[in-house]
Amino acid sequence: MTANTAEFGHAKTTVGDRRQQIYRPDANPxxxxxxxxxQSGEDVSPPRLDGHASAASxxxxxxxxxxxxxxxxxxxDILKGIDLEIPAGxxxxxxxxxxxxxxxxxxxxxxxxxxxxxxxxxxxxxxxxLQSAVCLLFQEARLLPWQRVLSxxxxxxxxxxxxxALAALRDVGLADRAQDWPAVLxxxxxxxxxxxxxxxNHPGVLLLDEPFGALDALTRIEMHQLLTxxxxxxxxxxxxxxxxxxxxxxxxxxxxxxxxxxxVFDEMVxxxxxxxxxxxxxxxxxxxxxxxx
Amino acid sequence: MMSRIxxxxxxxxxxxxxxxxxxAARHRLSGADRGEARHTGTAQAGRLRQPRRRCLExxxxxxxxxxxxxxxxxxxxxxxxxxxxxxxGLLSARVLPAPSAVALAGWTGLRDGSLAHHVAISTLRAxxxxxxxxxxxxxxxxxxxxxxxxxxxxxxxxxxxxxxPHLAIIPLVILWFGIGEEAKIFLVAIGVLFPIYLNxxxxxxxVDATLVEMAQVYGLSGRALYWRVxxxxxxxxxxxxxxxxxxxMWLTLIVxxxxxxxxxxGYMTMNAREFLQTDIVLLGILAxxxxxKLADLATRWLERKALSWHPAYQFSRSSKTxxxxx
Numbered sequence: 370m371t372a373n374t375a376e377f378g379h380a381k382t383t384v385g386d387r388r389q390q391i392y393r394p395d396a397n398p399x400x401x402x403x404x405x406x407x408q409s410g411e412d413v414s415p416p417r418l419d420g421h422a423s424a425a426s427x428x429x430x431x432x433x434x435x436x437x438x439x440x441x442x443x444x445x446d447i448l449k450g451i452d453l454e455i456p457a458g459x460x461x462x463x464x465x466x467x468x469x470x471x472x473x474x475x476x477x478x479x480x481x482x483x484x485x486x487x488x489x490x491x492x493x494x495x496x497x498x499l500q501s502a503v504c505l506l507f508q509e510a511r512l513l514p515w516q517r518v519l520s521x522x523x524x525x526x527x528x529x530x531x532x533x534a535l536a537a538l539r540d541v542g543l544a545d546r547a548q549d550w551p552a553v554l555x556x557x558x559x560x561x562x563x564x565x566x567x568x569x570n571h572p573g574v575l576l577l578d579e580p581f582g583a584l585d586a587l588t589r590i591e592m593h594q595l596l597t598x599x600x601x602x603x604x605x606x607x608x609x610x611x612x613x614x615x616x617x618x619x620x621x622x623x624x625x626x627x628x629x630x631x632x633v634f635d636e637m638v639x640x641x642x643x644x645x646x647x648x649x650x651x652x653x654x655x656x657x658x659x660x661x662x
Numbered sequence: 663m664m665s666r667i668x669x670x671x672x673x674x675x676x677x678x679x680x681x682x683x684x685x686a687a688r689h690r691l692s693g694a695d696r697g698e699a700r701h702t703g704t705a706q707a708g709r710l711r712q713p714r715r716r717c718l719e720x721x722x723x724x725x726x727x728x729x730x731x732x733x734x735x736x737x738x739x740x741x742x743x744x745x746x747x748x749x750x751g752l753l754s755a756r757v758l759p760a761p762s763a764v765a766l767a768g769w770t771g772l773r774d775g776s777l778a779h780h781v782a783i784s785t786l787r788a789x790x791x792x793x794x795x796x797x798x799x800x801x802x803x804x805x806x807x808x809x810x811x812x813x814x815x816x817x818x819x820x821x822x823x824x825x826x827p828h829l830a831i832i833p834l835v836i837l838w839f840g841i842g843e844e845a846k847i848f849l850v851a852i853g854v855l856f857p858i859y860l861n862x863x864x865x866x867x868x869v870d871a872t873l874v875e876m877a878q879v880y881g882l883s884g885r886a887l888y889w890r891v892x893x894x895x896x897x898x899x900x901x902x903x904x905x906x907x908x909x910x911m912w913l914t915l916i917v918x919x920x921x922x923x924x925x926x927x928g929y930m931t932m933n934a935r936e937f938l939q940t941d942i943v944l945l946g947i948l949a950x951x952x953x954x955k956l957a958d959l960a961t962r963w964l965e966r967k968a969l970s971w972h973p974a975y976q977f978s979r980s981s982k983t984x985x986x987x988x
Contacts, residue, residue: 479879481875481878481879499878499879499881501881504879504880505879507872507876509872511872511873511875511876513873513877513890513891513894514971514972515894515895515897515969515971515972516890516894516971517971524877524880524882524890525880525881525882526886550971552971552972552973566880570880570881
């Protein structure tokens with residue numbers, strides 16, 4: 370098993386095939402591996418050819434594998450033996466009530482905490498401490514108020530960080546606000562800056578911890594579109610934690626429900642993007658998920 | 663419909679005189695004699711209105727200047743009363759010499775260089791004391807704020823020492839250092855150490871933990887974490903400590919110089935007291951006030967520079983940035 374998971378990072382096609390063997394042999398094969406750039410008419414491919422190459426165009430999705438992951442605080446088990454395989458590039462949404470272990474799972478994947486038992490591997494490598502390939506988008510933007518937007522995006526200060534940060538800001542449509550203080554931005558703009566900050570690191574895995582929860586409905590829809598577009602451009606593996614079932618179904622390839630520390634629901638979403646709200650199948654799926662939650 | 667058209671026509675014909683039309687209508691409605699009385703009344707009011715409006719306009723022009731001068735009114739008045747009282751002999755020169763006498767003493771002091779000499783010596787002492795005590799407090803605050811072990815080791819002792827009024831150790835300081843420069847610098851250093859220590863410690867501790875976590879997720883650690891997250895986050899609190907320390911610095915220095923010194927502002931005033939030169943004593947007090955104010959201005963400037971990101975310091979900036987299209 371460990372030998373197999375090691376392949377995930379490199380060979381995408383095998384990953385896709387394996388995923389179908391493991392998970393849902395009856396799933397619609399056309400929907401996977403995800404090729405949304407062919408489905409939606411947006412200016413996604415080819416990537417920008419102007420002087421500044423897109424911030425993380427060489428970022429590549431990484432596969433994630435969890436085996437028997439258990440985490441407990443004191444006597445209480447927050448996660449109870451979770452087994453999960455996420456192939457590279459798959460958009461996974463994890464839905465659940467608060468206190469269901471979603472955020473704990475995310476902290477484990479980030480390497481902020483380590484599991485009580487079990488094994489987490491990203492691209493075949495066991496997670497031990499903070500992972501540079503994993504970026505986390507928090508519930509709040511968490512921008513440093515004493516640094517301007519550009520310095521916030523380039524917080525890691527890699528080589529040529531100004532150019533990379535500016536390119537990432539351009540990707541989220543905020544290049545003209547590079548020299549502003551975060552305090553003068555709106556909530557949606559701050560979350561976009563946070564997204565740009567994550568992109569600079571060329572994440573293989575992007576964890577999103579209810580990042581749109583605090584936004585108003587219109588801004589949230591804009592953020593959904595932006596996230597989809599950026600994911601199609603950069604091809605990382607997004608894992609979205611949310612309590613909004615609708616959001617999960619609109620965005621993800623695959624919806625998981627986490628309840629009482631275990632995965633109780635695991636379904637592919639094969640509809641084309643952008644997804645229509647009134648789609649019957651989606652509505653049916655939404656009902657199913659709500660029942661599972 | 664017809665009436666509306668007619669009304670519109672009338673409006674079009676006489677576009678400028680809506681007000682006079684209104685007045686005419688009222689005039690027509692009211693009785694003839696009443697109307698006459700009203701007519702003379704309004705004519706009078708019209709005559710009054712013109713100069714009154716001009717007056718208001720003039721007032722609007724000079725109002726900012728008057729507003730600016732208003733805070734100075736009371737001090738100027740006070741000085742004038744004081745001057746008159748001193749000249750008329752109501753106030754004896756031994757109790758309170760006239761402001762002009764103080765100004766004259768200041769001028770002589772400036773001309774022979776003695777005032778500048780004393781001010782320079784005092785400022786230097788204050789500066790050295792602040793530098794030594796301040797940096798010690800700052801480093802201690804950083805260490806205890808960051809390392810739990812250091813906090814357990816040091817903080818309770820510091821809190822204990824903090825409660826001792828630092829002026830209470832003057833006899834001990836004189837025994838240790840005599841009455842040389844070291845004694846004064848030591849006292850100032852002890853005085854400023856604690857406010858800076860406490861505020862640095864508090865500042866580091868209250869840096870938003872979510873920001874620290876974010877920085878760690880994005881790969882910041884060690885020195886980068888210190889310089890880019892912890893220190894800027896603690897800066898507002900540290901600067902509060904600095905302002906507080908500056909007040910204590912001058913206070914300590916005055917006391918120390920008054921007790922034992924052969925130069926400096928405190929020495930100048932105490933020396934003047936021996937010779938009953940009340941004007942020089944007042945001059946010394948004024949010089950202290952001025953130095954304190956200068957130090958405060960310097961910290962305010964530093965705050966504006968260092969905390970320009972802070973919403974509380976963005977009054978002038980926000981109007982500019984608000985114009986940038988969102």
